[in-house]
Amino acid sequence: MPTRRAFLATAATLGAATVASAASMNSATTPAPLVHHVFFWLKNPGSKADLAQLLAGIRSLAAIETVRGIHVGVPASTEKRDVVDNSYSASEILFFDDTAGQKPYQDHPLHQKFVAECSHLWSKVVVYDAVPA
């Protein structure tokens, strides 16, 4: 198990690498790695059990070596606007060092296990991969 100090060091590195602070954006763009956004729509959106299984599956992906950070989410209750899609059931953001980090992730046994065990739960999945502009 990682020490708290090791975690904080990792978090700090991730912060510096993946997220530019608002203040810093005024003068420079901070380098950031590949962002892998995924949105899932459950076949049974009202099923708490299905959602729990999906979220547990998403969280299991964090153990894959090339995954540097993860954010697991559900729709926020922000203001309803035409452009806001809150119809999805769960979201994930995975951070990788670079595009090359994606390939071993896709092929990793934990990712294959996730797809094998959870893909029957969703009716739709949309992926957006982004690199720093």
Next chain:
Amino acid sequence: MPTRRAFLATAATLGAATVASAASMNSATTPAPLVHHVFFWLKNPGSKADLAQLLAGIRSLAAIETVRGIHVGVPASTEKRDVVDNSYSASEILFFDDTAGQKPYQDHPLHQKFVAECSHLWSKVVVYDAVPA
């Protein structure tokens, strides 16, 4: 202008607050704030000038007080798969402390200026707001 030390402190805080390290996810979920994902499709996707104007506009949003972090992206050249949507022109992730932080952002003069100056550039925009699961 912020000092480098202030920036690093902000980055470290953001990292701890918004991104759980892969290692830490094995034992606990780290609290994380509201994630505001936005994807833009340009009317003229081949126009470098239009893309540059849109990206500059997105970056200007970082100066809004309730924006705690930003990632500005373009599609990555990851493996082509049916579920991957790489048709968008630009992406942004904005981090807020909570759902309440979104409202002053939407109403902020810099956000209104961005919409006024850049909305003619895009044909479609999709927003996903997520809170930690």
